[in-house]
Amino acid sequence: xxxxxxxxxxxxxxxxxxxxxxxxxxxxxxxxxxxxxxxxxxxxxxxxxxxxxxxxxxxxxxxxxxxxxxxxxxxxxxxxxxxxxxxxxxxxxxxxxxxxxxxxxxxxxxxxxxxxxxxxxxxxxxxxxxxxxxxxxxxxxxxxxxxxxxx
Numbered sequence: 001x002x003x004x005x006x007x008x009x010x011x012x013x014x015x016x017x018x019x020x021x022x023x024x025x026x027x028x029x030x031x032x033x034x035x036x037x038x039x040x041x042x043x044x045x046x047x048x049x050x051x052x053x054x055x056x057x058x059x060x061x062x063x064x065x066x067x068x069x070x071x072x073x074x075x076x077x078x079x080x081x082x083x084x085x086x087x088x089x090x091x092x093x094x095x096x097x098x099x100x101x102x103x104x105x106x107x108x109x110x111x112x113x114x115x116x117x118x119x120x121x122x123x124x125x126x127x128x129x130x131x132x133x134x135x136x137x138x139x140x141x142x143x144x145x146x147x148x149x150x151x
Contacts, residue, residue, distance in 0.1 A: 001110045001117045001133060002038065003125040005066075005149075006031035007059040011082060018079075021058035031059070034128040035066035037150035042069050042109075050107035055079045057113070063128075064111040072111075080113040092119035099135045 007025045017023045027035065042050070047069065054064035055078040064072040077095045081087040095116070102108075118124050121143050123131050128149035134142040 001112060001121070001125075001131045002063070003114050003117055003127055003129055004031075004055075004057070004060045004063045004111060005034035005038070005128040007127065012057075018056050024058045027059050027062050031127065032062070032066060034150060035063040036068070038063075038128060038130070039067035039069055041147070041150060042067065042107075047107050050109050051104055052109045052111065053078060054111040055113060055116070060111045060113070064109070067109065067111075069109070075110075078110060078112040078116060080115055081119075082113060082115045088115070088119050091116070095120060096135070096141065100137060 007027050009025050012025050015023050050070045052064050052070040052072045053075040054060045054072050056074045081091050120141050130147040132145035
């Protein structure tokens with residue numbers, strides 16, 4: 001699980017709309033460089049291609065595309081529920097059920113938001129930080145590693 005790269009501020013401005021990046025908080029130049037560096041890190045560790053899923057938020061989609069390791073599939077289940085803590089349990093449960101129903105044949109990268117990662121793992125990643133997880137058939141998600149944001 002990868003938290004999107006650096007995007008200045010927090011939350012989104014009033015009038016936010018999916019599909020309209022001009023209404024959203026977007027990656028900074030530093031964030032774009034981070035995303036490319038994360039892709040380089042994957043390749044340096046033998047992962048040149050992966051299944052890449054992303055939240056529909058522009059900062060996540062841009063992070064996912066700049067990794068350069070696979071076609072990006074927008075997945076509503078990865079969309080942020082920031083500001084709506086009442087949705088956390090249901091949204092996290094739906095994502096976990098989806099993950100358990102998949103049969104991935106190789107590496108998978110989920111580009112999403114801090115609240116989504118925290119809901120699933122209990123970890124609070126920085127922008128551009130990866131939380132490596134194992135999804136067991138039952139029980140909680142297992143955090144098996146973390147990769148800090150590239151400098």
